Amino acid sequence: MTTLSATPGTHTGDESQTAVLFDQNRTLTDPGTGGPRDKWDLNGNGNTTELVGQSTVAWTVLPAAGASISKLVKGALDADWTTNGLTNATFTGADSQVDYRLQITNPNATPLTNVTVYDLFPRVGDTAIGGSLAGTPRGSQWASLFQGMTSVPAGATVSYSTSINPCRPELFGGTAGQALPVGCTNSWTTTPPFDPRAVRAIKVTVPRVDPSATPTNIDFRMNAPALTGASDQAITNPGAVSNNNVAWSAFRASSPSASDSLLASEAPAVSVRRAAGQIGDRVWLDTNRNGLQDPGEPGVAGVTVELRDSAGNTVRDASNAPIRTTTDADGNYRFTVPLGTWSVAFLSVPAGYQLTASKVGSDDTIDSDATALGAATHTVTVTDPIRNGAGANVNLDLDAGLVTNSLGWEKVDATDAGHRLGGSEWTLTPVDAGNTPIGAPIAVTDCVAANAAACTGRDVDPGNGTFNVEGLTSGRWRLVETKAPAGYKLDPAPRYIEVSGATKFAAPIENAQQEAPTIPLTGGTGSFLFWATAGGLTALVALGLAAQRIRRRRAPLAA
Structure with missing residues (x-):
């Protein structure tokens, strides 16, 4: 194809488009004088006087948009x-x-x-x-x-x-x-x-x-x-x-x-794309309290999470409200965010929970990223998945582990600290700094069972004389014994302790044995003395009856 430049306008005469027809089977010996000739030697045979059939048409160049x-x-x-x-x-x-x-x-x-x-x-x-x-x-x-x-x-x-x-x-x-x-x-x-x-x-x-x-x-x-x-x-x-x-x-x-x-x-046309990302992860219950998200550990619902920017500042929506969400039934949460760098803050947890240890180990995918409630986590960045590869706009690695607040104690014999005593009952009551109750008391009965799953009350420790009550709110609590182990004296003295995380009374709580059996069948040493005394009396009575029968048999018959 040949491209020629031409000025706008109509082109005629020699600038016309010309079509010619050659007869290849005979020679025109008398072409005459008025017919069209192959003056441009279009067939390339060197003869420019050949008679041809010719048609011409004018053509026009329209001016193009010169811009x-x-x-x-x-x-x-x-x-x-x-x-x-x-x-x-x-x-x-x-x-x-x-x-x-x-x-x-x-x-x-x-x-x-x-x-x-x-x-x-x-x-x-x-x-x-x-x-x-x-x-x-x-x-x-x-x-x-x-x-x-x-x-x-x-x-x-x-x-x-x-x-x-x-x-x-x-x-x-x-x-x-x-x-x-x-x-x-x-x-x-x-x-x-x-x-x-x-x-x-x-x-x-x-x-x-x-x-x-x-x-x-x-x-x-x-x-x-x-x-x-x-x-x-x-x-x-x-x-x-x-x-x-x-x-x-x-x-x-x-x-x-x-x-x-x-x-x-x-x-x-030119094109433009718009892209966004997602960040989030999961809040889970760290049942073994090791600071790591282990297989089988359940999620925690209802935890409030707030979106923060790369500097840890609260991010707000078009109405100037903080952008927040709560974890679902499986502990999962997500934020849909513009491409860029973000962090989050875990603002609140359900009553009876607190954060587990953070940044344990070297695997960032299973540790807990929350260092404190309300504090921003480390930052993550989401980028365009078209330019940077699939998944570049998703980062689900901002998680938090929780542990329950719990209180533990032991009940032992006052004369033998290694002898744990089962069967006691207690009340736990939340109190303020002046020791005034601020909530309903919790009744606790010692659970003695094969395993924790068999414990149906608030005590989830199946050991004899060992207690662990979970799900307590953080703060000050009062513990009072309401029923002593059988054969032991009741200790009604209140004990106060600040509960935060896994809390335990430092020393075992002792009970002294009852000095004498005042009520039968109360267990312990008193129970033993009762049975020993009762046995002796029974033996004496039996001996007396036997002697009386012998005397009667030996006595002479009346005349």
């Missing part, structure tokens, strides 16, 4: 202008900007005048702007919102439309003012609406663009939609694009007082 207009985009996460941008999906829409640049270049030797550029903003279901590509899908999967113009050439006029199909006759072979395309809305105004987000299209008219390799720039800003949650497209489909392009028409000066209308043209 070169390209479109570029720069998202919030782009370092420079590009044709494939990336922006953030944020809680309020702030910091999710999408900047567009239209670059107009005039490569000709003459000025361009009345360059009119149309930009119909991206929306789901959008199509090409101009007549040459009318109806061709642009493929936008989400819509951005107009914010305003940021750079306009001197003397240019910007018009705004709130219609998704504004009139643009210059792109459909018409002239300014015509209602083209059919069904369009002629709603152009040079005054932007009060809410710029209502704008759906702009038209920029530049009165003159002189020949230059330096482009004339038109810049405007849009914002990506605010983040809506875990079902947001920025999470479920971070590859979804918003496509945008421009179409334009122009005139080229052909003389100081005249100009030629140029054909409308449409630029290729």
Whole structure:
């Protein structure tokens, strides 16, 4: 294929398109004088006098849009202008900007005048702007919102439309003012609406663009939609694009007082994506209190978790409320967040729980990251999964282990500390600093069983004379014995202790044996003495009865 340059206008005569027909089977010996000849030796045989059948047609060169207009985009996460941008999906829409640049270049030797550029903003279901590509899908999967113009050439006029199909006759072979395309809305105004987000299209008219390799720039800003949650497209489909392009028409000066209308043209689309991430993990019950998330340890529901930024500051939503969530029945929680660096804070735990030891061992996936309630954890970063690989926008490694507040003690014989005594009963009561009760007392009965699972009361230690009561609130508690082991004296003296985590009375609680059996069958030494005494009395009575029978047998019969 040969490409020739040609000036606009109609071409005839020698510039006509010519088709010729040769007769390859005979020689024309008398071609005459009026027939067409192969003057250009089109068949390459060296004879330019051959008679040919010829047809000619004039042709016309229409002046093309002599302007070169390209479109570029720069998202919030782009370092420079590009044709494939990336922006953030944020809680309020702030910091999710999408900047567009239209670059107009005039490569000709003459000025361009009345360059009119149309930009119909991206929306789901959008199509090409101009007549040459009318109806061709642009493929936008989400819509951005107009914010305003940021750079306009001197003397240019910007018009705004709130219609998704504004009139643009210059792109459909018409002239300014015509209602083209059919069904369009002629709603152009040079005054932007009060809410710029209502704008759906702009038209920029530049009165003159002189020949230059330096482009004339038109810049405007849009914002990506605010983040809506875990079902947001920025999470479920971070590859979804918003496509945008421009179409334009122009005139080229052909003389100081005249100009030629140029054909409308449409630029290729540029795209931008919006992406977000997820952070979170789990709150679990550290049943063996080792600071590690071991297999089988259950989750803890109802723990309040707050989102924090990279500096540990509370993150707020569009209504200025702190962004918080609570753990579900399995102890799991998630935050859907813009790409970036984040931390969390565990604010509260259910009554009777507190944080386990943090940062135990070297495996960050199974340790507890919460150092204190209300304190920010270490930071994690989520990035674009398209540019950095699948999973780059997810980090589920901010967890917390909990242990229950518990109180333990032992009941032993006062004369033998190694002899634990079973069967005692107690009350545990929360009290204030002045030892005044501030809650209902808890009844505790010594559980003596094969294992902890068999304990049905508040004491979950199955050992004889050993106690462990879990699920206590942090603070001061009073312990009082209400029933002593059988054969031992009751010790009604109150004992006070501050409960926090796994708490235990430092020394065993002793009981003294009863001095004498005042009530039968109370157990212990008293029980033994009772039975010994009773046995002796029984023996004496038996001996007395036997002696009496013998005397009676030996006595003489009365006369």
